[in-house]
Amino acid sequence: MLFDASRDDVISVATLNRMARQLLEGGLPPTWISGEVSNLTLAASGHAYFSLKDGGAQIRCVMFRHRLSQAGFRPAEGMQLELRGTVTLYEARGDYQITVDTMRQAGLGRLYEAFEQLKARLAEQGLFDSAAKRPLPAHPRAIGVVTSPAAAALRDVITTLRRRMPSIPVILYPTPVQGEGAAQQVAAAIRLASERAETDVLIVCRGGGSIEDLWAFNEECVAWAIADSVIPVVTGVGHETDVTIADFVADRRAPTPTAAAELVSPDKAQLAAQLEQARRHLYRALARQLTDKSQHLDFLARRLSHPGERLRQQQERLRTARANLARLGRENIRRKQWSLDMAKTRLLGCEPGLAIPARRVQAARAALEHAMQSALADKSRHLARLDGMLGAMDPHAVLSRGYAIVENAVGRAIRAPAELADGETVTLRLAEGGTEAVVRHPSGTQADLPF
Structure with missing residues (x-):
């Protein structure tokens, strides 16, 4: 908004400077300006502050870090420059200045233009x-x-x-x-x-x-x-x-x-230092590992023994076990003997009460023996009677009186001559052994033959 002088409005300095900046930036397009660098200051922020002057005047300039880094060089006192920028006003101090977009050394505009064009094309x-x-x-x-x-x-x-x-x-x-x-x-x-x-x-x-x-x-x-x-x-x-x-x-x-x-x-010095550091680390690691392995070896050595020593230890343990077994056996025998003695003592204490049952057992035994003798005599007499009866019925007893039993080939006793064939072999069973005979029928029929 422009200031109207016909009105009685009062404005601040800041407002005036802002209006002046707007007029400058809106009324003057960016343009190329040439001159000599003076009063140069390269700030820690990376910005460059300087004046651009010629034989008749000078103007303050500022080129910010991101623009300065793209210029390809740094300005120096007395350097002839051609720069392109926007004319503006720094409101805080009311300084009229140029905000520089790009710059080149005077007389080298063609080279810088070629540089920028090639840079853009290759990009x-x-x-x-x-x-x-x-x-x-x-x-x-x-x-x-x-x-x-x-x-x-x-x-x-x-x-x-x-x-x-x-x-x-x-x-x-x-x-x-x-x-x-x-x-x-x-x-x-x-x-x-x-x-x-x-x-x-x-x-x-x-x-x-x-x-x-x-x-x-x-x-x-x-x-x-x-x-x-x-x-x-x-x-x-x-x-x-x-x-x-x-x-x-x-x-x-x-x-x-x-x-x-x-x-x-x-850098060989840096590599040597790294190598030395690695060597020290490796040495410490190896020393630590060697210590650990040595301790483990000592532990294993304590567990490892000579076969003869192990045999001696086993024999010692066997002797100890044998002695313990013998001691336990003796103690067990003593305990059993003590238990037996105690039982005897208790049994002796009960002995007077066994006399009457003992007499009863003795009487029962005598009665049983008498009964057994009687029964045995009865059985012997009955057996003799049966033996007599059996002897009377035994056919072999008849043979002792001169008789014989005739048996055919299958051992069956023959009762009649008709059961035999002429020429058949028979067995004669006698009182004292036996013999064989051949059957001869006399003249006439077998049924007529006398016994």
């Missing part, structure tokens, strides 16, 4: 994706370096590698790093290293310089060579404030060549 093609970044090997077998043989960066890299891990071989892929055609040669050196695949990691580096000096690392051919490399690539181009397209494509960016060498190489 759309996925060359900057973090998912495509490869991890660096923890213990590379060989390290490749793409740089100029005469560059101070090469000496810094080699010095650092020798200090940290001198056992790792370094292979140089020499190439110019600035001047006409340098970008194509840097790209060719990267592709050569990738084709040979004789190193585990590749450092692409050069020392500091102006944006023109570093421009070979902002070319698209170098970016694609890094992206196509089968070997992880670490860039160390310029100083910490220098940022190139190669840095965005590389798997890791180091602020300097020395830092790149530190990134790709293990």
Whole structure:
């Protein structure tokens, strides 16, 4: 809302400054401005505060951290800049200033524009994706370096590698790093290293310089060579404030060549310290295990005895058991004897009451013996009578008077001559043995034969 001077409204300073800010931001579009940097302050927050001046005037500028990090360099006192931003007013102090969106060194607008365009195009093609970044090997077998043989960066890299891990071989892929055609040669050196695949990691580096000096690392051919490399690539181009397209494509960016060498190489001192720590841990673990095993061995040794000793112990236990058994037997016999003596004592105490039953038993025994003798005599007389009767009826008794019993072949007694056939063999049973005879019938019929 604009202030109407025809009215008698009174406004605050804050309201005035807010209205002025709205007028400036709404009336002046973002534009490019050139001038010289002065009164520069780089705050701990990462923001940059400075004045941009020329021969006739100056204006306060602020560039916030997230914008400054994308500029690719840091402003310095006296530096000629071309910056683009929004004209505004800082309401708290009423300071008229520019909020800077981007900046470039004066005279290099074309290069920065080309830089931003290439950066945007490669980002759309996925060359900057973090998912495509490869991890660096923890213990590379060989390290490749793409740089100029005469560059101070090469000496810094080699010095650092020798200090940290001198056992790792370094292979140089020499190439110019600035001047006409340098970008194509840097790209060719990267592709050569990738084709040979004789190193585990590749450092692409050069020392500091102006944006023109570093421009070979902002070319698209170098970016694609890094992206196509089968070997992880670490860039160390310029100083910490220098940022190139190669840095965005590389798997890791180091602020300097020395830092790149530190990134790709293990520190032998640190490894030695880790090894010593591991050795101490292993020694303590082995010592503890040895102690435990020794104690266990002593325990087993106490349980283990010689066979002869075990036999002696068994014999001793057998003797003890035998003695205990004998003692228990004697004690058992003594207890039984005591019980028997007690029973005898009780029996003797009851003996006077047994006299009458004993006499009765004696009388019963005598009566029983008499009855048995009488019964036996009766049975003997009856047996003699039966024996006499049996003897009278025994046919063998008749034989003793000269008679004989005639039996046929099956042992049946013959009663009549008709039961025998002429010529049949018969047995004659006599009082004293027997004999055989053959039957001969006399003339006439068998029925007429006399006995």
